[in-house]
Amino acid sequence: MRIIDLSGPLENGMWSYGDPFPEVRIEQATTIGEHGVDTHKITLSSISGTLVETGAHILEDAPTLDRIPLEKLYLDAAVVKVAPKGPREHITLEELRGSGVEVRAGDALLVCTGWDSKWNAENFVLDSPHFELECIDWMLDQDIFLLGGDIPCFDDPREGSLTTELNALDKLYRRGKMILAPVVNLGAAARSRSKLLVLPLKVVGTCSAPARAVLLEDE
Secondary structure, rough: OOOOOOOOOOOOOOOOOOOOOOOEEEEEEEEEHHHHEEEEEOOOOOOOOOEEOHHHHOOOOOOOOOHOHHHHEEEEEEEEEOOOOOOOOOOOOHHHHHOOOOOOOEEEEEEOHHHHHHHOOOOOOOOOOEEOOHHHHHHHHHOOOEEEEEOOOOOOOOOOOOOOOOOOHHHHHHHEEEEEEOOOHHHHHHOOEEEEEEEEEOOOOOOEEEEEEEEEEEE
């Protein structure tokens, strides 16, 4: 079995979604020299780095992440690679349909654009490529369970829209779907179908949490 780590690193100075969301801060709490043990204080948001999220992000009656059975986060995955995307480019329905990848009910659909190469680059978030809304309608017709991608925004990330114009997320969440983003290393996937395992931090009452996500490919 081949294991591909889809989780980006959490580190000081990394990208964030901006105000009002906290930035990642990792500080030395104790040292071996002074205290006999090495520990760190870690400050982050529930939407820091590679995260998995439920509809509770925008819907008050949706289940929080701790209420999602772990077995639902070990699932079949369809990996679709589209042409590399530049700043704010659309991912189109034609690209998804034309990929030739079989997408089945209950799948995790993982979309690779190559944008993870910009991780921690300036405007990683605000220049994010994003899905045309008709892509989301098509995904719902396929009855996927989880949408993942190497982009930090599934909706158009123009200024002002990060907290107000979440049309793609709204469509997904009102149908009980989940998201995983932004992932890295999807370009290393050799197969169009494999297994996905997502292990979020076990935090009670949050809509989302940073996660270790791995793609498991048969060799």
